[in-house]
Amino acid sequence: MTSLKDNTRSRDARVKPVTDLATRFSRELQGEVLFDHASRGRYSTDASIYQVMPVGVVIPRDQRDLTLALDIARDARVPVLARGAGTSQCGQTVGEAVVIDNSHWLNQIVEFDAEARTVVVEPGIVLDHLNAWLKPHGLWYPVDVSTSAQCTLGGMAGNNSCGSRSIRYGNMVHNVLGMEALLADGSEGxxxxxxELxxxxxxRELAESVKAIATGVASEIREHFPKVLRRVGGYNLDIFDCQNPKxxxxxxxxxxxxxxxxxxxxxxVSRRIKLRLSPLPDHKVLGVVNFPTFYQAMDVTQHIVTLDPTAVELVDRTMIELSLENPSFRPVIERALIGKPEAILLVEFAGVDRDxxxxxxxxxxxxxxxxxxxxCVVDMPEPVEQKALWDVRKAGLNIMMSMKGDGKPVSFIEDCAVPLEHLAEYTDKLTEVFHRHGTEGTWYAHASVGTLHVRPILDMRRDGAKKMREIAEQASALVREYKGAYSGEHGDGLCRGEWVAWQFGSTVNGAFKEVKRLFDPENLFNPGKIVDTPKMDDEDYFRFPASYRRIPLTPVFDWSAWDVERAPLTGEQSAPGTGGDATHGLAMAVEMCNNNGHCRKFDAGTMCPSYRITRDEQHLTRGRANTLRMVLSGQLGDEGLASDEVxxxxxxxxxxxxxxxxxxTGIDMAKFKIEARTARAKVKGLTLRDRLVGEMPRYAPWASRISGLLGAAERLPFVSRRVKQxxxxxxxxxxxxxxxxxxxEDQGRSMQASREVLLFVDTFNNYMESENARAAKRVLEKAxxxxxxxxxxxxxxxxxxxTYLSSGQFDKARAEAKRSLDHLLPFVERGVPIVGLEPSCLLSMRDEFLQYGFGDAARRLADSALLFEEFLVKAHDAGELALEFKPVDYSRAxxxxxxxQKAFDALRPIERVLAWIPRLEVETIASSCCGMAGSFGYEAEHYEASMRMAxxxxxxAIRQADDDTVLVAGxxxxxxxxxxxxxxxxVHVARLLEKSLV
Incomplete structure (x- = not known):
């Protein structure tokens, strides 16, 4: 294999020409049919280390589409692979097949019986969405996996998912009552x-045949099937074993x-799944146990479970440290710590009686x-703090993958399960294995059932594959010694498929192959999984094989901080495109995306507004990162960031x-977009609209002088329409x-005072909403x-x-930033805070300015730059703010x-300053992006998307506000x-504060 790109082409050559197939799909289906290279590339990965280019992608619009898609693929003798959110960690959802994405449309609740506590769902419904629907009925589906905000029930069923509370509720298999599925011959079962069949x-024929197969190997099943709750490898042939203890x-x-x-x-391929539901517990309490050593945490777990907890979850020192580096997680994890523990256990109790x-x-x-x-226990009896800490634990995988550099925690032995009495000894010996191979492991997850997610840190581009094989062989020996399960939660896939025969023995493995042939004689359903699988370290399937290369390019920002092996440890950052290595660093920043799909969420936070309105992988943070990764490694042609695909x-x-x-993992797609727009502008040039947006600060003074003429033109529909077109x-x-x-107008009118600030008035608040600047200045002077x-x-x-950054004019943006830095630095050096009104402008000093290559001067400015409300809160907390406020004409804001503001955790200061206004009730709208986003909402082709986001x-929420409510937006x-x-x-908060001044 000469390159990943060449390897992809060789695979395409082995698949029959797909043009006719794509044409037939498009002609007969109502849903989307995606056979272009970029779309296929976005579906070539999941949350594993693997990448396999699919034949194409079909997104069925309804159940009829799903049936037709399977019929067409069967006629063409092309494999199919049903997929949900693509969060599998072992490579189950990648393959040389037509990927059928059920997550977009096949996500409905079909039947519900509250009395019987059952629900029937389509495979594409997301777990959190189902539980939100069930909550008013006092019920939930309790297989609470960490990816609950994005994973689908179909994927969970295919994987036999487990979750944090399996010690109480069991695995997916214990909570499925029935399934309607499409079979390989086209029939529905x-x-x-x-x-009851x-x-x-x-x-009925399948049932009798499978029973005969299982009966024939019953003794082997009893000998080789692990006697632990967490066993998800192979096929569940032990369903026919009446002596099964579990x-x-x-x-x-x-x-x-x-x-x-x-x-x-x-x-x-599942069509509908019938689930057993459980009552929602009325009360929960949480105890966070801090341990001075990791071994003690593992050893004590077997005693803690005797108290009948609903969950016992591990967080190790590595995860603690990484959480402390995340601004979102830091205050939450700090609340849980006593000193500097090597590990903590989250022990939950739940039930009807709070006492x-x-x-x-x-x-x-x-x-x-x-x-x-x-x-050693931090008690958390209240729901709010419990939820916050559970959110950190649920983000465990993503937190672990936030390590910078080529070395990453790699999933291949991460969910081996051993009996609790051996857990401490097993983890201790496995740590020794890691050390023998010159690496460390990261540990977290389900201590309650002996399943710890352990990932040794390996560089798959270098010697990672060799070490992976050696570590797997030594880990498997330990699992066998302690009579555990090699696959305890995340399934087999490409990663553990070859270990199925090792775990269950040749006789049972032969039975698995018989079952596969019985159901799928032509091997068209997700081939290469569970039986007849490739080797786990076959480089043809790696996302980052040893042959992986990054194309040469010169980014405009300095990305050297992401290249931890080359970045300077001290001194100034290098200029853009040089030094640390900024070029290498850009690719590594893109590769921080681990494909876990945390961005596929709808319930909270800002990310990702475009996906929320389209449900399209292309418009998802993960999909974009995959596109950029393929571009930067030459898998999508040689145009680089200027390409049409980007x-x-x-x-x-x-x-x-x-x-x-x-x-x-800190993916900053906005910054990648600046790189891409700049690269494209250099190749394709700028449009008149680009120049109009970018040059706004220069023509704004002129526009403000002829505002009357512009207003008159706006009132002439024919004129304004033609101009806009x-x-x-x-x-x-x-x-x-x-x-x-x-x-x-205001130059030279500042009052003299012993304390100083510099009010940075941006273009928008200077020429469009100058009343905000006046109000802010008055409040500051009053203070x-x-x-x-x-x-x-x-x-x-x-x-x-x-404005230059957003329109692809990077050089002008950097020049403007340098001009501002040179002017502001003397103020910064004498301790004068820089206070701004517009978040996107002021916060660029704490963000993009740091990657222009300005060195330590940019850092000093960043440390002094505050939004108006941030400055007021800081002054207030320092006892330096002497302001009095009176009630305003509104009772609610x-x-x-x-x-x-949300991205920089700068929203809470507005909430605090609004609370200073007497008798004003403050409500923060739980919203994503408003959709305007600078010029985005003004662009004709984006207007509809802009309004859908809003x-x-x-x-x-705003339409429900009465006339006694004031709306505040930053x-x-x-x-x-x-x-x-x-x-x-x-209104801007400055105007409301000015109105409230005594």
């Missing part, structure tokens, strides 16, 4: 309890659907004291920076309104500050360069946060979108 028909059904009945659970889509749960928490404290660890993938990215904060602007939007020039402004007489006002949650774009979408006016 209803799988359920054997005694029809007396004849295909499913039956899958509480009544011991045989359910043929349990054979499909964990089969990874190799036997059938009983509190008593269990007290017994936990007593038990630890009896075991010689008094005072432009299309980034088309709906609104640069909200939600991923910068919400993505645990010529510029590619949305006809539904009014032109931005320029009026006044605050900086010109006793002398206010400097970002302009000198006769000079053009300082500018952050944001609804706050919408600018995306960049309609997700922002505009519906960003110029946000306020304009609110006006355009609701007809209501939103």
């Amino acid at each position: 209803r799988f359920g309890f054997v005694e 029809p007396a004849s028909g295909r499913v 039956p899958y059904d509480p009544d011991g009945r045989v359910n043929l659907a349990h054979l499909l659970v964990g089969s990874e889509g190799t036997l059938a 009983a749960q509190l008593a269990s928490l007290a017994r936990l404290n007593e038990l630890l004291a009896d075991l010689g660890l008094p005072g 432009k299309e993938a980034l088309d709906l990215c609104v640069s909200c920076k939600g991923c910068r904060r919400d993505c645990p 010529a510029l590619g602007l949305a006809e539904q939007r009014d032109f931005p309104r320029f009026h006044g020039n605050f900086l010109a 006793g500050y002398g206010v400097h402004l970002n302009v000198k007489p006769g000079e053009r006002p300082l500018c952050c360069g944001r 609804m706050l919408h946060g600018h995306c960049h 309609e997700l949650s922002l505009l519906p 960003g110029t774009s946000c306020r304009h979108q609110i006006h355009d979408g609701s007809g209501r006016e939103a």
Whole structure:
């Protein structure tokens, strides 16, 4: 294999020409058919270390589409691979097949019986969405995997997923009652309890044949099937074993659907799944046990489970340290720590009686004291802090993958399960194995059931594959010694498929092959999984094989910080494109995406607004990162970042920076988009609209002087329509309104005071909403500050360069930033805070300025740059703010946060300063991006997407606000979108504070 790209082409050559196949899919299906190289590439990976280019992708619109897709593929003798969220960690959801993505449309609740506690769902429904629907009924589906915000029930069934609370509720297989599935011959089968199956028909035939196979190897099954709860490898042939000590059904009945659970889509494709539900516990309490050594945490677990907890979850020192580096997780994890523990265990008790749960928490404290660890438990009896800590634990995988550099924690032995009495000894010996191979392991997850997610840190581009094989062989010996399961939660896939025969023996493995042939004689359902699998270290399947190469390019930002092996340890950052190595660092920053799909969420946070409205992998942070990775490694041609594939993938990215904060690995798609737009502008040039956006700070003074003429033109529909059409602007939007020039009008009017600030008035608040700048200046002066402004007489006002960045004019943006830095640095050096009003402008000083190559000067500016409300809170907490406020004409304020405020954890200061206004109730709208996003919402081709983003949650919330509610929004774009979408006016917090001043 000469390169990954060449390898991909050789695979394509082995598949029959697909043009006719794609044409037939497109002609007969209502859903999407994606056979282009970029789309296939986005579906070539999951959360594993593997990459396999699929034949194509089909997104069925309904059940008819799903059936037709299988029929067409069978006629063409092309394999199929059903897929949900693509979060599999062992490579189950990649393969040389037509990928059928059920997550977009096949996500409905079909039947619900509250009394019987059952629900029937389509395979594409997300676990958290199902549980949100069930919550008003007091029920939930308790297989609570860490990817619950994105994983689908079909994927969970295919994988036999488990979850943090399996010690109480069991695995997926224990909570599935039936399944409707499509079989390889095109028939539909209803799988359920054997005694309830029809007396004849295909499913009855399968049941009898599988029973005969299982009976023939019954003694081997009893000998080789691990006697632990967490065993998800192979096929569940032990459903027919009446002597099974841990039956899958509480009544011991045989359910043929349990054979499909964990089969990874190799036997059938699910259409509907019937689930057993559980009552929601009324009360939960949490005890966080801090341990001075990792060994003690593992050894004590067997004693803790005797208290009947619902969960006992491990967080090791590595995960603690990485969590402390994440601004979102830091305050949460700090609350859980006593000193510097080497490991913590999250011990949860849940049930109907709160007093009983509190008593269990007290017994936990007593038990630890009896075991010689008094005072090591942090009690968390309240739901809010419990949820916050569980969110950190659920992000464990992503936190672990946030390590910079080529060495990453690699999943291949991560869910081996051993009996609890051996857990401490097993982890101790496995750590010795890691050390013998010159690496460390990261540990977290399900201590309660002896399944710890351990990932040794390996560089798969170098000697990682060799070490992976050696470590796997030594780990398997330990698993056998302790009579454990090699595959304890995440399935077999490409990673552990070859170990199925090792775990179950040749006789049972032969039985597995018989079952596969019985269900799928032509091997068209997800071939190469569970039986007849490739080697785990076959480089043909690696996402990063030894032959992986990055194409040469010169980025505009300095990315050397991401290249931990080459980055300078001290001194100034290198200039863009040089030094550390910035070129190498850009690719490594892109490769931080681990494909776990945390961005496929809808319930909270900002990320990812474009995916929320499209549900399209192309418009997802993960999909974009995969596109960029393939481009930077030459897998999508040689145009690099200027390519059409990159432009299309980034088309709906609104640069909200939600991923910068919400993505645990810190993917910053907004910054990647700047690189891509700059690269494309150099090759394709700039449009008139690009220049209009970028040059706004320069023509704004002129526009403000002729605002009356521009307003008159706006009132002439024929004129405004023609102009907007010529510029590619949305006809539904009014032109931005320029009026006044605050900086010109207010020069030299600052009061003298012993304390100083510099008010950085951006283009928007200077020429479009100058009343915000006036209000901010008045509040600051009332607080006793002398206010400097970002302009000198006769000079053009300082500018952050944001408009140039967004339009692909990087050099001009950097020049503007340098001009601002040179002017502001003397103020910074004498301790004057730099205070701004517009989040995207001010926060660029704490973000992009640091990657321009300005060295330590940029860092000093970043440390001094504060948003208006951040400065007030800081002054207040230091006892330096002497302001009094009176009630305003409103009893309630609804706050919408600018995306960049959320990304930098700068929304809470607005909430705090609003709370200073007497008798004002403050509500923060749980919204993603407003959709305007600078010029995005003005662009004709993006207007509809812009409004759909606003309609997700922002505009519906605002329409419910009464006239006694004031709307507060931090960003110029946000306020304009609110006006355009609701007809209501939103104000900057400075104006409300000014109105409230005594």
